[in-house]
Amino acid sequence: MEAINYSEKIPNNVNLAGDRTLQRALEPWQPNNLKWWSEMGPDSAQAFDVYLRTAVSVDPSGWAHFDHVKMPDYRWGVFLTPAAEERRIHFGEHLGEPAWQDVPGEHRANLRRIIVTQGDTEPASVEQQRHLGLTCPSQYDLRNLFQVNVEEGRHLWAMVYLLHRYFGRDGREEAEALLERRSGDADHPRILGAFNEKTPDWLAFFMFTYFTDRDGKYQLCALAESSFDPLARTTRFMLTEEAHHMFVGESGVSRIIARTCEVMNELKTDDPARLRAAGVIDLPTIQRYLNFHFSVTIDLFGADQSSNAATFYAAGLKGRFEEGKRNDDHRLHDATYKVLEVRDGQLGERDVPMLNALNEVLRDDYIRDSIGGVSRWNKVIEKAGIPFRLTVPHKAFNRRIGTLANMRVTPDGRVVDDAEWQAHEREWLPSAEDRAFVASLMGRVTARGKFANWIAPPAVGVNKQPVDFEYVRFN
Ligand SMILES: [Fe+2]
Ligand SMILES: [Fe+2]
DSSP: OOOOOHHHHSOBSSOGGGOHHHHHHHHHHHHHHHHHHHHHSSTTOTTOEEEEEEEOOOOTTSOEEEEEEEGGGOOOOBOOOOOOTTOBOOSSTTTTSBOBSSOOGGGHHHHHHHHHHHHHHHHHHHHHTTTGGGGOSOHHHHHHHHHHHHHHHHHHHHHHHHHHHHSHHHHHHHHHHHTTOOTTOSSSOOSSGGGGSOOOSHHHHHHIIIIIHHHHHHHHHHHTTOSBHHHHHHHHHHHHHHHHHHHHHHHHHHHHHHHHHHHHHHHTOOOHHHHHHTTOOOHHHHHHHHHHHHHHHHGGGOOSSOHHHHHHHHTTSSOOTTGGGOOSOSSOSSOEEEEEEEETTEEEEEEEEGGGGHHHHHHHHHHHHHHHHHHHHHHHHHHTTOOOOOOOOOTTTTOOSSTTTTOOBOTTSOBOOHHHHHHHHHHHSOOHHHHHHHHHHOOOOOSTTOOOTTSOOOSSOGGGOOTTSOOEEOO
């Protein structure tokens, strides 16, 4: 077999060419990864030339290169943010000690689990999104979808690099298993719930990249604090790409809203039936999608009280969001935090030890951040002179994980019984009819500079290219 030139195939700053052990580990994995990509990556798109950004260095001023590339030829690089000199652990029981350049034996199992759980989400989202290219609303959007997909593919590489480089044989087995699980598969599902849901249409895709990729941001930020330095440096670089994914989501929803408002003003109506007949997505349907994606995503942070979360923090494996900017003792033995509880059929709050509530701390940081984009969406509606406002549902709404899992709570935070839930569920979550309607709008627009009727064009193109640039050559 011809030797693979790794530095050519896999742009990297981890001295892949000089690491024989790592090369041997990657040799069987790489063809399996390509096989997975051709089976589970973007449907019927392998021959397209796509205007993609490729990570080619870690230089903040020029880390990416833009060009047309065939997707199987995409170069999935391995990059770690350069090591900070004498980085020290800055939280937990090892505070002040030098950061670990290797995996300490006693934390091996937990670190592997953290890396595998993060790594599993990356191919999962590619699988969830694989059919969307068949119904793209424009070349611009198709290119953005593929950009997100190839970068999630690179994030898979990033986690697999850590498994191969630092975890020996069990790392190799875990790396194989990452290619074997499938989103939504009854027998071999992906690890986390939200990554087994379908992403059937472009409204779902934009909501997913706004809300669920933002969960990715918060998880990566918590791991970027890790005492295990290679994990911290890997996730720090992944965050540079995550920003674009959330931009795709925020701007996508914003453009859908803009188009809906335009038609509302043309027809002088807010009647969902008339708007649907005009081929745009009514604002209440957008609200229901928002409710669904928000509630499913905040479950990803885990149970509101968790001894694992306490262990991960105390051991220095996973920090808080912006740990370094917080002014407390970074050990949290005496700190408390408020979590929700249900008492006598009412939602209330209760103080619990903060160490056990760190999932909730991260979830609340996430919620504060995700509200920002929703108010920017409302600005679009406000500017159009329409009185409707989107809202983020209550934290207890539609939860499947933690104390609130078996509760029926309305979007505005009232505890209700099953009968009331069932009577109103259609107003709060997308119904089968809503999804069928949105699906009915999903045609395929591929002409340069043309956009589907239900979405406004973006204000500017990608990488300073015009909006009607040839983003995808279909060949
Ligand atoms: Fe990712
Ligand atoms: Fe992402």
